[in-house]
Amino acid sequence: MTNDYRFEFRSYQRRFLRSLTTNHGKWDIREGIILRLTDESGKVGWGEIAPISWFGSETLEQALDFCRQLPREITDEIIFSIPDELPACQFGFESACEMGSGEWGVGSGGDNFITPKSSLFLxxxxxxxxxxxxxxxxxxxxxxxxxxxxxxxxxxxxxxxxxxxxxxxxxxxxxxxxxxxxxxxxxxxxxxxxxxxxxxxxxxxxxxxxxxxxxxxxxxxxxxxxxxxxxxxxxxxxxxxxxxxxxxxxxxxxxxxxxxxxxxxxxxxxxxxxxxxxxxxxxxxxxxxxxxxxxxxxxxxxxxxxxxxxxxxxxxxxxxxxxxxxxxxxxxxxx
The missing domain is CATH 3.20.20.120 (Enolase-like C-terminal domain)
Incomplete structure (x- = not known):
């Protein structure tokens, strides 16, 4: 069975408190896209597209172009056919699907995302x-x-x-x-x-x-x-x-x-x-x-x-x- 979602997105910019310096150069602003999928029952899944083009992903503009050309109503078929040339988009859309389906045990409220560090990890x-x-x-x-x-x-x-x-x-x-x-x-x-x-x-x-x-x-x-x-x-x-x-x-x-x-x-x-x-x-x-x-x-x-x-x-x-x-x-x- 194919699920239908209402699709919304917005780009963001976050400034680093201090420049991140690597062999690739200095990085001052993190840019990305927040997306929201709402299924027919009203369940919400949030996703994020956070490309790093100099590391091997698509560029932010390529990700934005992809989001802009999508219709307001999308399906699983569209999500799972995102091309490999857009890996950050693949991650963002699929993870939004998983969150909305309740596979992580996370509800649709925004404050569920602000979680302390898990004791499962070092x-x-x-x-x-x-x-x-x-x-x-x-x-x-x-x-x-x-x-x-x-x-x-x-x-x-x-x-x-x-x-x-x-x-x-x-x-x-x-x-x-x-x-x-x-x-x-x-x-x-x-x-x-x-x-x-x-x-x-x-x-x-x-x-x-x-x-x-x-x-x-x-x-x-x-x-x-x-x-x-x-x-x-x-x-x-x-x-x-x-x-x-x-x-x-x-x-x-x-x-x-x-x-x-x-x-x-x-x-x-x-x-x-x-x-x-x-x-x-x-x-x-x-x-x-x-x-x-x-x-x-x-x-x-x-x-x-x-x-x-x-x-x-x-x-x-x-x-x-x-x-x-x-x-x-x-x-x-x-x-």
Whole structure:
């Protein structure tokens, strides 16, 4: 039986409290689309399209063009035939369907989305690039975070290695640290980082655990990352290389047995992601795309279902935005 929905949407902009700096550059404003589906019985499902075009999804304009060309009344058939070139749209519309159907045990009221962090998860907090990390971790530690991700490949490698040396001897003993290069290292730099981490792992006096280096090389250097993953003890996680379901399946087929960082907000169809993860039992870390609470609820639902190895999920990003409770409620009321 095909369901019919009344479809409404609105775009949004949220300014970061501080610029997010990665190898891809500086990011000051998060833009996206909030959508609402109302079925014939009046049940409401909320969804969010939060593309990151430089990471591998469609652009915001492509997503807006898609929403604008849709009729006010849409069906399941339309939703489940969204093309793979629009992965953030696939996620937003499918998750709205799931929410409206009650599959998550969530009602149609807006304030259901503003939920505290689930005790089912460990959260990884994102540290700012450069020296700012040396102080920022303290506040986050007091908030309960025990896993941190630090951006590398942003500044000169000699400077970053110096800061890294200070950071690892500053963080408490029970910390897990992830290094995220966003594909910004050369092959020689990646080897240097991996050798440095291996040497630290071999030091029994090192108080913390270096969990993995995330996406050390650009997407097109997959074979070199595959080689590096078997050459060092320090684990490598793919991120940009597996931004979408198509890329995820391709890297798995080519032999990647390491960690996959999955960003639900841009990976594509939730139903197809479930099928893939159940079939192959991959080692996945679920991570934020700096979405609002709407997409975050959908992403956490997937993480709860599909996480295998009790790895901290990368949703410790609240400190990059002002509290969104009032902002979201205003947006919903305007729809």
């Amino acid at each position: 959260y990884s907090a994102l540290l700012p690039a450069g020296e700012a990390a040396l102080n920022q971790w303290k506040t986050l530690w007091q908030q309960g975070y025990r896993t941190f991700k630090w951006k590398i490949g942003v500044n000169a490698i000699a400077d970053e290695l110096e800061i890294f040396e200070l950071l690892i001897h500053t963080l408490p003993a029970s910390t897990k640290l992830r290094l995220d290069a966003n594909g910004g290292l050369s092959y020689e730099e990646a080897n240097l980082w991996l050798r440095t981490c291996d040497n630290l792992k071999a030091n029994p006096e090192l108080p913390l655990e270096i969990e993995f280096i995330e996406q050390p090389l650009p997407v097109e250097k997959f074979q070199q990352m595959l080689e590096l993953s078997t050459s060092y003890e320090t684990a490598i996680a793919l991120d940009e290389s597996v931004a979408t379901l198509r890329q995820l399946a391709d890297c798995h087929q080519q032999g990647w047995q390491g960690i996959f960082v999955i960003k639900p907000g841009i990976v594509g169809s939730p139903s197809r992601l479930r099928k893939f993860c159940h079939q192959y039992q991959i080692d996945a870390v679920f991570s934020s795309v700096f979405e609002t609470a709407i997409a975050r609820l959908a992403a956490l639902q997937l993480a709860a279902e599909l996480s295998q190895n009790n790895r901290a999920i990368g949703f410790g990003i609240d400190h990059f935005f002002e509290q969104e409770d009032t902002w979201l409620q205003t947006l919903w009321n305007d729809l």
